[in-house]
Amino acid sequence: MNAPTSVPANTQATALGYPRIGPNRELKRALEAHWSGRLDAAGLEAAAASVRSGMLDDLAVLDTVPTGTFSLYDHVLDTIVAVDALAPRHRREGELASYFAAARGDEEAVPLEMTKWFDTNYHYLVPEIGPETVFAAKPGKAVAEFLEAKARGLDARPVLLGPVSLLLLAKPSEDAPADFAPFDRLDDLVEVYVELLAALRDAGAELVQIDEPALCADRSEVELAAVAATYRQLVARSAIVVAGGYGPFGEALPVLLEAGVEGVALDLVRGRSDLEALEALNVSRETLLLAGVVDGRNIWRTDLAQAGADISRLQRISDRVAVSSSSSLLHVPVDLDAEHELPDALIERLAFARQKLREITALADPEGSRAARPDAPDAWRDEAVRSRLAELGADADRRIPYAERQAAQAERVPLPLLPTTTIGSFPQTAELRNARAAHRRGLMIDADYKARMKAEVAIVIAEQEKLGLDVLVHGEPERNDMVQYFAEQLTGFATTAAGWVQSYGSRCVRPPVLYGDVARTAPMTVEWTSYAQSLTEKPVKGMLTGPVTILAWSFVRDDQPLAETADQVALALRDEVADLEAAGTAIIQVDEPALRELLPVRAASRAAYRDWATRSFRIATAGVRPETSIHTHLCYSEFGEVIDAIAALDADVTSIEASRSKMEVLADLDRANYRSAVGPGVWDIHSPRVPAADDMAEALRLAVAALGPERVWANPDCGLKTRRYEEVRPSLEGLVAAARTVREQLA
Numbered sequence: 001m002n003a004p005t006s007v008p009a010n011t012q013a014t015a016l017g018y019p020r021i022g023p024n025r026e027l028k029r030a031l032e033a034h035w036s037g038r039l040d041a042a043g044l045e046a047a048a049a050s051v052r053s054g055m056l057d058d059l060a061v062l063d064t065v066p067t068g069t070f071s072l073y074d075h076v077l078d079t080i081v082a083v084d085a086l087a088p089r090h091r092r093e094g095e096l097a098s099y100f101a102a103a104r105g106d107e108e109a110v111p112l113e114m115t116k117w118f119d120t121n122y123h124y125l126v127p128e129i130g131p132e133t134v135f136a137a138k139p140g141k142a143v144a145e146f147l148e149a150k151a152r153g154l155d156a157r158p159v160l161l162g163p164v165s166l167l168l169l170a171k172p173s174e175d176a177p178a179d180f181a182p183f184d185r186l187d188d189l190v191e192v193y194v195e196l197l198a199a200l201r202d203a204g205a206e207l208v209q210i211d212e213p214a215l216c217a218d219r220s221e222v223e224l225a226a227v228a229a230t231y232r233q234l235v236a237r238s239a240i241v242v243a244g245g246y247g248p249f250g251e252a253l254p255v256l257l258e259a260g261v262e263g264v265a266l267d268l269v270r271g272r273s274d275l276e277a278l279e280a281l282n283v284s285r286e287t288l289l290l291a292g293v294v295d296g297r298n299i300w301r302t303d304l305a306q307a308g309a310d311i312s313r314l315q316r317i318s319d320r321v322a323v324s325s326s327s328s329l330l331h332v333p334v335d336l337d338a339e340h341e342l343p344d345a346l347i348e349r350l351a352f353a354r355q356k357l358r359e360i361t362a363l364a365d366p367e368g369s370r371a372a373r374p375d376a377p378d379a380w381r382d383e384a385v386r387s388r389l390a391e392l393g394a395d396a397d398r399r400i401p402y403a404e405r406q407a408a409q410a411e412r413v414p415l416p417l418l419p420t421t422t423i424g425s426f427p428q429t430a431e432l433r434n435a436r437a438a439h440r441r442g443l444m445i446d447a448d449y450k451a452r453m454k455a456e457v458a459i460v461i462a463e464q465e466k467l468g469l470d471v472l473v474h475g476e477p478e479r480n481d482m483v484q485y486f487a488e489q490l491t492g493f494a495t496t497a498a499g500w501v502q503s504y505g506s507r508c509v510r511p512p513v514l515y516g517d518v519a520r521t522a523p524m525t526v527e528w529t530s531y532a533q534s535l536t537e538k539p540v541k542g543m544l545t546g547p548v549t550i551l552a553w554s555f556v557r558d559d560q561p562l563a564e565t566a567d568q569v570a571l572a573l574r575d576e577v578a579d580l581e582a583a584g585t586a587i588i589q590v591d592e593p594a595l596r597e598l599l600p601v602r603a604a605s606r607a608a609y610r611d612w613a614t615r616s617f618r619i620a621t622a623g624v625r626p627e628t629s630i631h632t633h634l635c636y637s638e639f640g641e642v643i644d645a646i647a648a649l650d651a652d653v654t655s656i657e658a659s660r661s662k663m664e665v666l667a668d669l670d671r672a673n674y675r676s677a678v679g680p681g682v683w684d685i686h687s688p689r690v691p692a693a694d695d696m697a698e699a700l701r702l703a704v705a706a707l708g709p710e711r712v713w714a715n716p717d718c719g720l721k722t723r724r725y726e727e728v729r730p731s732l733e734g735l736v737a738a739a740r741t742v743r744e745q746l747a
């Protein structure tokens, strides 16, 4: 800890990538104007150029700037274009039309699938690669953006997503044979990367950053051998620094170094084990080491003392250490200076992208600050919460066995076979959003706002009664967002004014900041649920967001383990669950759509994650009486790796996105010994299509065949807030009819 932290005068400052949507979401606005026909291609390009120029203005404080990290939609799609691997169905007259056809689909073709980028809330477009894919080098964008930076006299370093990651992130094209894997095409793809590198070198690039985030996940021997062969070939063309950015390189680290890369960019926030690994390896003093000491994924100020110590450790290994971010800064908002409402104590502890660049330059400066980060102020501690958690009994997360609960619940709320329900939200009209916004800005008084929301609840209840659903919801009209709604009411959270982060394409989110101990000061949802219940004889589900999802969609304090923070959130939810139960709510749903998202990239860390994640859910829910039913909801597909965790939530009913995957999740659940009830989504609510009742009935029959009739619920894949009533009414009519049909067949 007390190692000297003197930095050689030639230490360089750099970063791995930068936010690309614009400080005020300029690109988002331009994209949406373009898509709606209000802005032509030239106008869009002008807006994009201005965003790129702004990125370079910011990055210019660095000694070396990454280029090519701008994107009109997604950097994986940019790479698909750079290797000319667009699927035939997305090829249109113009480049831009092809690009957006792949990104968003059009009348002729469905878009590429979208999925989460590692353990982040960013979504990338999944490449479709088959034996038939013909790769070709299209270096245009990479070269142009490099030259833009060069023209300013900047020392520019082009960034490409690497061939290994591109193929590992891809899925086989539709017509690929069953035994084909995109990774089989690595050799062909490497040839194209050789050409891309040649084009960049011709343009004057001396060093290229190749991002291989897939190397932060567990890789097989075969894959690592392929990595070695790939990089031996690529380093013959260009000096390459390989970046991971999402944890340690682990066993890929020696492989890369032996292949002869110029250097590696280390994630010293989440991948600290690479530091020790590197010390144990015999590394040439010429190796370029980018010390990723500034967190690219979270918004807390860097502990400059700790970072300085890490840099010194690397300097004992190599003469060429540069200071950098741990990953691209893509995952943080642009500028803290845009925040005028946050308390000073918080401002003093935060750094957004611009502030992070300053931290990097300070660390590269021999005279720069090495101040240790101050601890959180005492005022952010809540001793009551801490002692309550410490005193929570060992069985606070246990309920009696499911079979016994189930009997008590069936007696309390008798339901037909295949009970019909929805996931929570109902369509949010512009008028509704306007009312919420007016209230937030103080333009609508509380009483008027409440009356407006209650009127909406009454509409939603009436709709559901008319449709004949069995278990109703209040519709969530009062929620802007399922996490922010709770963050605004819990202590320890702040919301930003302009802390936007790209989620996908033009879509941005503004995650709340969880900075201190979390506590609930008053009931958060009871009034709405109780009001809804007062309007109907049918049971109304209470509706909460679970601890894991609240953490996943916030910027979370990094001064204590996530598990501890999760338990605090869980305790607050436990009180809310108790209040709902006391108010007579028989069914309480606690949504955990982000359960999969926080799953660690490396298998070795997963068991610990499953333990704390599921325990926090159970702390939130296990305080209820046996006859109170706990539901949970998961969506965003690909549950294979969290099936055990789903079972460990010990919910009475799990509604789960299933329509796209044709109910495959049911067999997985069965294998994981999940024994309670399931509501496999039978309506893909992400599509504007009204599903046919027959198809939904067929899906229900599949579910009944897999689980038995007693364990199946009928519901959509997810909430309905993005849909319109014109779609929702006929779809739910069909859903209710489908459930009735299958019930009759079972009778």
Ligand code: MET
Binding pocket: 423, 424, 425, 482, 543, 591, 593, 633, 635, 718, 719, 720, 721
């Ligand atoms: C992303 S999951 C959404 C669940 C929430 N209850 C809703 O219906 O909108």
Ligand SMILES: [Zn+2]
Binding pocket: 423, 593, 633, 634, 635, 636, 717, 718, 719
């Ligand atoms: Zn959902």
